[in-house]
Amino acid sequence: MAQTTPNHTQNVSGWAAHDPSGKVTPYTFKRRENGVNDVTIEILYCGICHTDLHHVKNDWGKTMYPVVPGHEITGIITKVGDNVSNFKVGDRAGVGGLAASCLNCEYCKDGQENCCDQLQFTCNGIFWDGSITYGGYSKLLVADHRYVVRIPESLPMDAAAPLLCAGIGAFSPLKDNNLLEEPGKRIAIVGLGGVGHVAVKFAKAFGHHVTVISTSPSKEKEAKERLGADDFIISTNSEQMQSKRRTLDFILVTVPAQHSLGPTLELLKVNGTLVIVGAPNKPIDLPSFPLIFGKRVVKGSLIGGIKELQEMMDMCGKHNITCEIELVTTNKINEALGRLEKNDVRYRFVIDIADRSSNP
Ligand code: NAP
Secondary structure, eight states: OOOOOTTOOEEEEEEEBOSTTSOOEEEEEEEOOOOTTEEEEEEEEEEEOHHHHHHHTTTTSOOOSSBOOOOOEEEEEEEEOTTOOSOOTTOEEEEOSEEEOOSOSHHHHTTOGGGOTTOEESSSSBOTTSOBOOOSSBSEEEEEGGGEEEOOTTSOHHHHGGGGTHHHHHHHHHHHTTTTTSOOOEEEEEOOSHHHHHHHHHHHHTTOEEEEEESOGGGHHHHHHTSOOSEEEETTOHHHHHHTTTOEEEEEEOOOSOOBSHHHHTTEEEEEEEEEOOOOSSOOBOOSHHHHTTTOEEEEOOSOOHHHHHHHHHHHHHHTOOOOEEEEOGGGHHHHHHHHHTTOOSSEEEEETTOTTTOO
């Protein structure tokens, strides 16, 4: 049932899932009028993150149908509110996972809105006015300017879109673990998908030795030749896994499905760190022996704060880092969701929301 919130009077067309079947259909809904702190964005592109699939299929049991997915949004600002001085009409803008937070806690004040206890997401969240948030699989977005970033002129708007979630989801844990400043570490990325492929690019750009740990032998050539990975091993091949035992300083796990961390933890050196960003719908198996032998650390990470997101975007603009994408038209969203579920994408689908490829 569509929501009715006062001041939500703009009709917007988009695509919504109405049940866990895994499909979206065209859907017209209401967004709020542009408020004093808001910017309105004509959406050009939106990435298809695995989180969208989790939402669409209600993997986490939290989906509020109808859900309009999408939180890797790029577009052009068409309106600015009276309190907005850092954006103007015509600016290239990006919106990621964050739609709102308390703005008052120690984390919000420190630029870590992603750690705020009251954070709300760009889709399937509840905004300050009580409305359910609808994401970027839609033509237009109204966003509080404090959660909007600039897209550097040097970046294409389509291949920049996944940076808003996959990018920051990889950048933040690398930064948080001092891997921007201290090159030469031995790092592994588990799962070469949307988040994983950007993580490989970042880790290489920061000067590390990078191993991809994958379930897909077909990705090896590209991982090495195109993304710059130094090494590639198959997680189900125990010989290959054994060969890396106690060799790694840091591991980033992006796997969206239930699995055991035990064999992966064995690859860490003493005091090595493993960060989980993948969010399967069932608990991950975390055996104690590989933790206590080797004093290994396991932590999680959730996207990043807005200041950090802008920092990452500017860095990507400066060094020309973008995502490897497959651009799809809006009538192919369901096909793309189906292929993503089958792990058949190199490496991120991006929806051409404004249909620029057929109407340039
Ligand atoms: P994705 O594009 O589907 O990539 C995930 C990769 O994991 C796949 O390409 C595949 O790589 C591997 N994989 C898939 N199924 C697997 C299985 N059953 N067993 C082992 N490996 C498997 O997904 P994504 O968009 O990168 O997102 C990954 C996860 O991170 C999702 O759960 C998403 O919700 C979450 N996420 C978290 C954050 C954060 O900040 N915490 C940000 C974005 C996304 P190989 O073929 O190489 O094995």
